[in-house]
Amino acid sequence: MTEKKEMAPELKEGLKAEFNKEWRKELRKSLPVKERTKLRRQKMPERKPEERNVDFDEVNLGLDARKAKKEAQRCLDCANPQCVLGCPVGIDIPTFIKLIEIGDFAQSIQKMKETNSLPAICGRVCPQETQCEELCNLKKATGTPVAIGNLERFIADYEMSQGDVYIPQIPPPTGYKVAIIGAGPAGLTVAGELAKKGHKVTIFEALHVAGGVLAYGIPEFRLPKKNLQAEVDYLKRLGVELKTNFIVGLTATLEDLRNDGFDAFFIGTGAGLPNFMRVPGENLIGIYSANEYLTRVNLMRAYDFPKYDTPVFLGKRAAVLGGGNVAMDSVRTAKRLGAELAAIVYRRSRIEMPARIEEVHHAEEEGIEFHFLTTPTKFIGDEKHQVKAMECLRMELGEPDSSGRRRPIPIEGSEFIMDVDMVVVAIGNSPNPLIPQTTPQLKVGKWGNVEVDWDTMATSIEGVYAGGDIIRGGATVILAMGDARIAAAEMDKYLNTKKSKLQGTKSKKRRAK
Amino acid sequence: MAKILLRERLVPNIHILEVYSPDIARKCKPGQFVIIMPDEHGERIPLTIADWDRKKGSVTSVFMVVGTSTHKLSILKAGDEIPVFVGPLGRPSEIKKYGTVLCAGGCFGIAAIYPLARALKKAGNKVITVLDVKANYLLYWEDKLRAESDLLFISARDSFYDCKDYIPRTLKNIMKKESEIHRVHSIGCTYLMSTCSEATKPYGIKTIVSLNPIMVDGTGMCGACRVTVDGKTKFACVDGPDFDGHLVDWEELFSRRKSYFEDEIQSLCYWEKKEFP
Numbered sequence: 011m012t013e014k015k016e017m018a019p020e021l022k023e024g025l026k027a028e029f030n031k032e033w034r035k036e037l038r039k040s041l042p043v044k045e046r047t048k049l050r051r052q053k054m055p056e057r058k059p060e061e062r063n064v065d066f067d068e069v070n071l072g073l074d075a076r077k078a079k080k081e082a083q084r085c086l087d088c089a090n091p092q093c094v095l096g097c098p099v100g101i102d103i104p105t106f107i108k109l110i111e112i113g114d115f116a117q118s119i120q121k122m123k124e125t126n127s128l129p130a131i132c133g134r135v136c137p138q139e140t141q142c143e144e145l146c147n148l149k150k151a152t153g154t155p156v157a158i159g160n161l162e163r164f165i166a167d168y169e170m171s172q173g174d175v176y177i178p179q180i181p182p183p184t185g186y187k188v189a190i191i192g193a194g195p196a197g198l199t200v201a202g203e204l205a206k207k208g209h210k211v212t213i214f215e216a217l218h219v220a221g222g223v224l225a226y227g228i229p230e231f232r233l234p235k236k237n238l239q240a241e242v243d244y245l246k247r248l249g250v251e252l253k254t255n256f257i258v259g260l261t262a263t264l265e266d267l268r269n270d271g272f273d274a275f276f277i278g279t280g281a282g283l284p285n286f287m288r289v290p291g292e293n294l295i296g297i298y299s300a301n302e303y304l305t306r307v308n309l310m311r312a313y314d315f316p317k318y319d320t321p322v323f324l325g326k327r328a329a330v331l332g333g334g335n336v337a338m339d340s341v342r343t344a345k346r347l348g349a350e351l352a353a354i355v356y357r358r359s360r361i362e363m364p365a366r367i368e369e370v371h372h373a374e375e376e377g378i379e380f381h382f383l384t385t386p387t388k389f390i391g392d393e394k395h396q397v398k399a400m401e402c403l404r405m406e407l408g409e410p411d412s413s414g415r416r417r418p419i420p421i422e423g424s425e426f427i428m429d430v431d432m433v434v435v436a437i438g439n440s441p442n443p444l445i446p447q448t449t450p451q452l453k454v455g456k457w458g459n460v461e462v463d464w465d466t467m468a469t470s471i472e473g474v475y476a477g478g479d480i481i482r483g484g485a486t487v488i489l490a491m492g493d494a495r496i497a498a499a500e501m502d503k504y505l506n507t508k509k510s511k512l513q514g515t516k517s518k519k520r521r522a523k
Numbered sequence: 524m525a526k527i528l529l530r531e532r533l534v535p536n537i538h539i540l541e542v543y544s545p546d547i548a549r550k551c552k553p554g555q556f557v558i559i560m561p562d563e564h565g566e567r568i569p570l571t572i573a574d575w576d577r578k579k580g581s582v583t584s585v586f587m588v589v590g591t592s593t594h595k596l597s598i599l600k601a602g603d604e605i606p607v608f609v610g611p612l613g614r615p616s617e618i619k620k621y622g623t624v625l626c627a628g629g630c631f632g633i634a635a636i637y638p639l640a641r642a643l644k645k646a647g648n649k650v651i652t653v654l655d656v657k658a659n660y661l662l663y664w665e666d667k668l669r670a671e672s673d674l675l676f677i678s679a680r681d682s683f684y685d686c687k688d689y690i691p692r693t694l695k696n697i698m699k700k701e702s703e704i705h706r707v708h709s710i711g712c713t714y715l716m717s718t719c720s721e722a723t724k725p726y727g728i729k730t731i732v733s734l735n736p737i738m739v740d741g742t743g744m745c746g747a748c749r750v751t752v753d754g755k756t757k758f759a760c761v762d763g764p765d766f767d768g769h770l771v772d773w774e775e776l777f778s779r780r781k782s783y784f785e786d787e788i789q790s791l792c793y794w795e796k797k798e799f800p
Contacts, residue, residue: 216742218560218607226744255525255609257742261546282744286756293749293756293775295782302745310566310739316793319566319591320739321786395778443761444742 021100025091028105037108038087051154052081059375063345066230066313069372070134073157075115078164082111084148085156092145093158098492099199101125103142107161119169120176122162127202127244128195128491130170130237133163135228136488137366170240177247181208186505189214189272191258191445194222196278196478196490196497198245203498205248209505212272213250216257219309222280224487226309227301229339231346232369259448264474273508274473274501277460278494281479282442286435287331291389296323296397300336300436307343325432327351329400331386332436333363334484338373340434345376349432353379355386357405357418383407383418387425389433399429438484445480457483467497473508475501525608528581530599533663536588537631538597540570545580547572547610553638554616554733554765557584558741560607561595567607568592569738569760571710573634582608585634591790598798612741613764616731620647622705625697625728626672627690627719629655632711633664635733639708640671649673651697651704655690655715657681690715691722698726706731709768713776720768732768734759736779751775 028034055071056062062069073081085107093103102121109118122129138144138159146155169175186209190197193215205211219225220242224233246252258264264275284299286292298306303322306312310320328344330337333356345352354373356363359382363370374380381402388401404424407416446454453461453470460469460476467475477493479485529541547557556569574583588597599605616639624643628636633654644650652672656662658681669675678693698704707730709719716732723730736748736759743761750759751772757763 216609217740218609226740255607256546257609257612260611261550261609282740282742284744284746286746288756293751293779295779299746302739302747305739305745311564315786316790318564319790319794321783321790323782394781395775442743 017095018100021094025094025102025104028102029087029089033112034087034108037112041083043086046084046086047148047152049080049084051084051157052077052160054157054160056372059372059377062231063342063376066346068234069231070163072167073160073164075113075164075168078110078161079113081157081161082107085111086148086151088147092147093142093156096141096143096145098141098488099126099495101142101162103158106165107156107158110161110165115165115168116176118165120178122165123176123178125495126162126491127199128241129162130166131195131224131233131241132488132491133159133161133166134233134237135224136162137486139367141488166237170237175240175244175247177244178206180206180248183210184208184505186210186273186508187212187271188274188276188501188505189258189264189267190276190278191264192216192222192278192280192478192480193220193242193252193254194278194280194478194490195224195487196280196494197222197276198241199491199494200276200278200475200477200498200501201250202245202248203495204501205245205250207502209502211250213245213252214256214258214267215252215254217309218254220252220254222278226305227336227339229304229308229343231342232339257444259444264445264449264471274505275475276494276497276501277445277469277474277476277480278478278490279442279445279480281439281482281484283440283458284435285438285440287386287437289387289389291391291397292435294389294391294397295395296325296431297389297433297435298323300330300332300340300434301439303340303434304336304343307347313347322347323432325349325430327430328432328434329353329355329386329428329430330434330436331355332438333358333365334436334438335365335369337434337436338365338369340436341378342373342376344432344434345378351379351430352377353381355381355384355402355428357383357385358415359383359407362407362415381428385418385420386428386433390427396431397433398431399427400433401425402428439479441480441483459483465496466500467493468500473504524604524606527599527601527603527605529601530596530603532597533585534661537585537661537663538588538593539573539583539585539634540596540599541581541583542605542608543580544582544608547582547608548575548577548580551575551582551611552615553618553642555611555613556741556764557582557608557610558612558738559584559592559596559605559609561592561599561605563606565595565606566592567739567741569612569735569741571631571635571733571735571764572611573637575638582610583634585631587631590787591794594791594794609741612760614762616642616708616733616765618642618646623649623651623701623703625651625653625694625704625707627653627655627694627707627709627711627715629690629711629715632709632715632733633662633668635710636708637664637668637671639710640668643708644671644673651701652676653678653690653693653697655679655693655711689718691718694719694722698723698728704728707768709733713773713780716768717771717773717777720771720773724769730768731765732771733764734766734771734776735764736776737782749779
């Protein structure tokens with residue numbers, strides 16, 4: 011996978027132009043850097059662990075305007091802002107933060123939306139600590155970066171609370187039709203970008219609700235559905251059409267859509283194929299993939315059963331296998347649904363866990379147990395085929411593997427039994443095979459991922475682009491959105507050249523006459 | 524939203540549902556299914572497609588009233604709308620000229636096997652159809668199926684029809700009489716499909732069953748519909764629903780289908796109290 015590390019020249023120039031504006035100069039003068047570095051990071055207000063681990067309301071409460079302005083003061087407004095490099099979508103971070111500092115929230119959100127159409131979501135679920143905040147110069151100076159993610163969330167929530175969402179000026183229709191396959195983070199981003207260019211965008215979504223993993227995967231307590239709904243409504247106001255209950259590949263193939271007059275396509279169908287452990291007893295009752303468990307609870311609202319018809323097993327002793335964010339979401343969900351034991355079972359140790367530190371921290375506060383260096387080898391069922399225990403093996407860490415993390419090695423003879431009545435397997439997903447299976451010319455890699463040119467996100471079929479987990483396997487919301495921004499720019503270029511080609515052939519024909 | 528064109532009781536506890544869905548009608552093939560959700564609070568459940576009309580743009584399914592979702596469906600009227608009717612899902616049944624094919628359907632499977640019998644007949648097969656009903660008053664679509672079959676037997680536990688017997692014994696009798704049967708298709712409840720598979724196994728006749736585990740999304744995303752076939756885990760929604768009945772782990776399927784037995788009762792009681800106070 012290629013991650014671009016140098017800043018694009020346009021981006022650099024844009025940042026510089028903003029940096030040199032008079033109001034920015036004055037603002038920098040108003041409080042010297044030395045004073046700014048002394049300011050303490052504003053703590054994100056959150057609900058008490060014992061209060062929040064019994065319901066599905068949001069854990070983080072968000073900064074208020076006063077705290078947000080104070081936090082914005084901490085930003086040093088560097089001449090060479092490293093934070094922007096860490097952002098997969100290249101948000102002009104200093105400008106949006108400085109606009110918060112002077113209290114011009116309306117301008118701040120506009121600036122944000124130039125590059126990021128889903129700030130309420132990114133502000134909540136992006137791993138800022140390994141991206142923008144990791145590279146923040148203040149972190150280098152004091153150890154504590156500016157809370158960029160919290161500020162992003164603040165500005166998005168502020169706009170929503172005003173009830174007056176900024177809709178950018180949309181150019182006249184280009185007459186081109188774009189089909190977006192999958193209404194997840196990648197698809198929603200491409201849709202927003204291309205609608206803003208005047209193309210007619212239709213999103214096709216297999217489920218009955220838009221959002222993809224934002225709808226079925228990430229729980230309410232981390233990303234309230236009302237925030238997602240607001241982002242989807244925003245896209246609709248940009249003129250995007252949403253077709254739910256439509257499975258491209260089955261309801262109509264990509265070729266059918268081309269025949270229906272679509273000019274360009276974006277495949278953002280995600281990593282919708284859960285991986286399992288492949289150990290004996292895995293099909294016992296009470297063993298879920300994280301996708302199924304979270305879908306039942308989030309999308310189908312099993313937490314409100316029987317008001318909603320979809321049930322979910324309420325384990326008293328729940329083990330979640332894996333160490334990523336999805337594992338954290340699953341185990342915290344199990345706790346909220348009444349599990350007395352809600353435990354992470356992970357084959358490596360704490361430092362190798364791919365989950366965000368904040369999520370691990372929240373999980374610990376809520377009473378989640380962690381069993382490191384442990385892997386199940388067998389699931390044991392009762393007479394009703396209900397899981398009642400799992401046989402586990404202890405591990406030790408060996409040499410680093412291809413992921414750079416130390417490889418877990420089983421310790422012989424270390425088997426032990428752990429009593430559980432529910433297991434959630436959260437060890438990752440593979441790309442969903444529906445599009446590759448039904449689109450014969452589409453080039454696919456050995457993991458079932460759609461192959462793209464990483465500079466343009468173009469697939470092997472002309473006019474068809476892809477991004478997010480369908481090309482990466484299982485990654486993050488923001489990486490999917492980064493892919494989507496590149497794809498959207500390239501698709502716009504592609505449509506424009508198509509137009510000039512079309513005009514070219516027309517004029518040739520005229521000449522021939 | 525998908526519009527209901529027809530909802531009618533065919534026989535006690537079994538209903539027909541015709542839905543306006545031109546996209547699905549244009550694409551669907553025998554053996555495929557749809558996922559449907561009866562209302563905004565509903566569960567997503569799979570129903571096998573029993574017929575379609577491409578011109579009219581309609582898709583027909585037949586279902587037995589069991590739990591909350593099917594109870595909700597059973598009181599819908601023409602003109603009502605349901606939030607989810609999505610498909611066609613699953614791999615279509617393999618249709619080839621095999622020679623003689625026996626199609627065994629019971630319960631909702633009488634309807635589900637109809638498009639299969641029709642396609643097999645069209646492909647040049649001799650089609651023998653066996654319909655399994657508990658009693659004569661539960662039989663429907665007899666004429667429709669007779670029109671697509673070279674031979675049709677009705678296996679019933681009462682004395683009205685040719686075979687007063689359970690379907691496995693009926694199958695055995697037919698297999699003894701017919702010189703050669705090249706393939707068997709069986710659709711219906713898990714019990715019917717497992718006993719049909721058991722009956723044909725000694726004769727070594729390839730028996731295809733259409734599995735009906737619990738599903739959620741129906742696109743391979745969740746893995747609720749895991750079944751073990753030939754020792755390997757398969758997803759019925761994307762790898763099936765058709766599988767070789769002689770290789771299916773039936774015991775596992777029976778148990779997994781009962782995963783939410785108590786919840787289903789609680790859900791139905793809740794709904795009945797709300798709907799008929």
